[in-house]
Amino acid sequence: MSEVTLRTAGITGLGMSFPERRLTNADLEVMVETNDEWIVERTGIKERRIAEKGVPASHHGAEAALAAIADAGLTPDDIDMIIVPTVTPDMMFPSTACIIQEKIGAKNAWGFDISAACSGFVFALEVARTHVMSGQANRVLVIGTEIMNSIVDYTDRNTCILFGDGAGAVVVEAVDPADGGIIDSICRIDGIGGKHLHQKAGGSLHPASEDTIRQGMHYIYQEGRDVYKYAVRGMANVALEVVEKNGFDKSDVSLMVPHQANIRIIEAAQSRLGLADEQVVITIDRFGNTTSASIPSALQVARDEGRLKKGDLIVLVSFGAGFTWGANLLRWCRD
Ligand code: UT7
Numbered sequence: 001m002s003e004v005t006l007r008t009a010g011i012t013g014l015g016m017s018f019p020e021r022r023l024t025n026a027d028l029e030v031m032v033e034t035n036d037e038w039i040v041e042r043t044g045i046k047e048r049r050i051a052e053k054g055v056p057a058s059h060h061g062a063e064a065a066l067a068a069i070a071d072a073g074l075t076p077d078d079i080d081m082i083i084v085p086t087v088t089p090d091m092m093f094p095s096t097a098c099i100i101q102e103k104i105g106a107k108n109a110w111g112f113d114i115s116a117a118c119s120g121f122v123f124a125l126e127v128a129r130t131h132v133m134s135g136q137a138n139r140v141l142v143i144g145t146e147i148m149n150s151i152v153d154y155t156d157r158n159t160c161i162l163f164g165d166g167a168g169a170v171v172v173e174a175v176d177p178a179d180g181g182i183i184d185s186i187c188r189i190d191g192i193g194g195k196h197l198h199q200k201a202g203g204s205l206h207p208a209s210e211d212t213i214r215q216g217m218h219y220i221y222q223e224g225r226d227v228y229k230y231a232v233r234g235m236a237n238v239a240l241e242v243v244e245k246n247g248f249d250k251s252d253v254s255l256m257v258p259h260q261a262n263i264r265i266i267e268a269a270q271s272r273l274g275l276a277d278e279q280v281v282i283t284i285d286r287f288g289n290t291t292s293a294s295i296p297s298a299l300q301v302a303r304d305e306g307r308l309k310k311g312d313l314i315v316l317v318s319f320g321a322g323f324t325w326g327a328n329l330l331r332w333c334r335d
Contacts, residue, residue: 004134006133006134007132007133007134007135007174008133008174008175008176008177008181008182009128009129009130009132009133009172009173009174009175009181009182010172010173010174010175010179010180010181010182010330010333010334011170011171011172011182011299011330011332011333011334012072012073012171012172012173012175012333012334013068013069013070013071013072013073013074013169013170013171014067014068014071014168014169014170014296014299014300014303015063015064015065015066015067015068015069015070015071015168015169015170015300016064016067016166016167016168016169016293016296016297016300016301017060017061017063017064017067017166017167018049018060018165018166018167018287018297019049019050019051019052019055019060019165019166020049021049021050021051021052022047022048022049022050023047023048023049023050023164024046024047025039025040025045025046025047025161028157028160028161031154031155031160032154032155032156032157032160032161033157034157034161039161042262042264043161043162043262043263043264043284044262044263044264044266044282044284044285045161045162045284045285045288045289046285046286047285047286047288048163048164048165048286048287048288048289048290049164049165049166049287049288050149050164050165051147051149051165055147055165056090056099056147057086057088057089057090057096057145057146057147057167058090058096058099058100058103058145060145060147060165060166060167060293061084061086061096061100061143061145061167061169062100062103062104063167064143064145064167064168064169064293064296064297065082065100065104065141065143065169066104067169068141068143068169068170068171069104069141069171071171072139072171072173074139074171076104076105076106076107077105077106077107077108078108078139079106079108079109079139079140079141079171080108080109080110080137080138080139080140081109081110081111081128081131081137081139081140081141082097082100082101082106082109082110082111082140082141082143083097083111083112083113083114083124083127083128083140083141083142083143084096084097084100084111084112084113084114084124084142084143084144084145085113085114085115085116085120085121085123085124085142085143085144085292086113086114086115086120086144086145086146086291086292087115087117087120087146087148087151087199087291087292087321088145088146088147088148088150088151088291089113092202092203095111095112095113096113096145097111097112097113097143098111100143100145106141109141111141114127116189116292116320116322116324117197117291117292117320117321117322117324118259118261118289118291118292118294118318118319118320118321118324119187119259119318119319119320119322119324119325119326120144120291120292120320120324121142121144121168121259121292121293121294121295121296121316121318122185122187122259122295122316122317122318122326122327122328123187123324123326124142124144124292125142125170125172125182125185125316125328126185126187126326126328128140128142128172129172129182129185129328132172132173132174138173138174139171139172139173140171140172140173141169141170141171141172142169142170142172142296143167143168143169143296144167144168144169144290144291144292144293144294144295144296144297145166145167145168145169145292145293146165146166146167146290146291146292146293147165148163148164148165148220148289148290148291149163149165151199151218151219151220152219152220153216153219153220156219158222158224159219159220159221159222159224161288162261162288162289163220163288163289163290163291164287164288164289164290165290166287166290166293166297167293167296167297168290168293168294168295168296168297168298168299168300169296170296170299175333176333179310179331179333179334180310180311180330180331180332180333181330181331181333182328182329182330183246183329183330183331184242184245184246184328184329185242185326185327185328185329186238186241186242186245186326186327187324187325187326188234188238188323188324188325188326189322189323189324189325190322190323191322191323192323193227193230193321193322193323193324194321194322195223196222196223196226196227196230197220197221197222197223197227197320197321197323198220198221198321199217199218199219199220199221200212200217200218200221201217201218202217202218228262228264228265230319230323231261231262231265231319231325232264232265232268234319234323234325235258235259235265235266235268235269235317235318235319235325236268236269236271236272236273237272238317238325238326238327239256239258239269239272239273239315239317239327240272240273241327242315242317242327242328242329243273243315243329246329248313248329250272250273250274250275251274252313253273253275253279253313253314253315254279254309254312254313254314255279255280255281255302255307255308255312255313255314255315256269256270256273256275256279256280256281256314256315256316256317257281257295257298257299257302257314257315257316257317258280258281258295258298258316258317258318259289259294259295259317259318259319259320260282260283260284260287260288260289260290260294260298261284261289261294261319261320262284262289263282263284263285265319266280266282266284269317273315278307281298281299281301281302281307282298283297283298283301291320294318295316295318299316308332308334309332310332310333310334310335311331311332312331312332313329313330313331314329314330314331314332315327315328315329316328316330
């Protein structure tokens with residue numbers, strides 16, 4: 001049997017793309033019975049970006065992808081794999097990966113979408129990492145992109161205040177282990193979560209019909225309080241677990257980049273890792289919950305703010321529908 005030498009994979013490029021249009025808490029106050037104070041206190045959200053009608057997930061996904069490719073010093077021809085985590089694909093099929101592949105002209109790439117809701121980016125990064133480690137792929141694009149407004153009921157105050165549109169992308173390639181790279185990931189699912197958070201219709205169980213439309217079954221349904229309980233525990237536990245599993249102490253962590261669902265869920269994970277405020281990246285105030293786009297775009301925000309330094313130990317952590325949850329541990333490998 002021939003020996004397999006595993007390479008080290010690292011994030012070498014970042015990109016993001018958001019619609020211009022802002023939906024503020026004041027805007028929502030005239031749409032549903034809510035108020036700025038409640039939204040800020042319970043969620044940490046002040047505004048979110050909303051795409052114009054007819055703009056699909058592939059639009060901002062392609063923009064973020066091109067930015068990440070340029071940031072890595074590459075061209076679309078260099079990409080050999082595209083993974084798109086999303087819950088708002090352009091359509092059921094073909095995959096949004098195929099649509100973006102054509103839009104950006106990545107003619108040497110294969111790829112597919114991943115359905116893991118808010119944990120989509122963490123899961124996709126792990127798939128990218130293992131493909132690069134094994135040599136099965138050399139340069140992988142991971143693109144979290146969402147048009148959440150396409151599945152939000154703007155008459156339901158429980159959910160319409162939470163979500164925003166946008167995209168974040170990273171390039172993953174083989175790096176010199178001395179520079180850092182992705183160390184490990186933990187990915188988990190538990191189907192018990194399905195009843196608490198889902199979009200019921202549009203698949204094979206409940207194909208679109210007059211009835212599914214009348215009953216609002218194409219919108220996000222969430223039992224917020226139940227999801228909250230699982231999310232607080234799941235995110236904090238897995239963040240600490242990925243650190244300790246790899247022989248580190250929580251005091252070794254420089255930065256946590258969490259999924260942005262609720263400021264209070266993030267604070268629970270922050271407290272479990274014993275991190276100061278400046279060690280946690282928060283974007284929920286300006287973007288809301290952008291599902292699979294939240295972590296890659298937060299990485300770019302962190303870098304723009306000068307908070308990503310070569311050698312930093314970073315935890316990416318998420319919790320979402322499924323339930324799905326997980327964490328990636330990495331050393332930032334770029335200057
Ligand atoms: O990203 C994917 C995973 N999803 C999550 O992680 C979300 C987890 N859940 C949450 O973040 C929170 O549960 C929410 C932000 C969704 C809700 O916050 P909460 O503190 O759990 O509020 P609640 O659902 O327990 O509602 C408390 C009260 C209720 O009134 P009563 O029954 O106490 O009279 C709601 O009707 O707040 C009311 N309420 C609102 N009031 C003003 C619910 N939504 C609103 C609103 N404005 N938008």
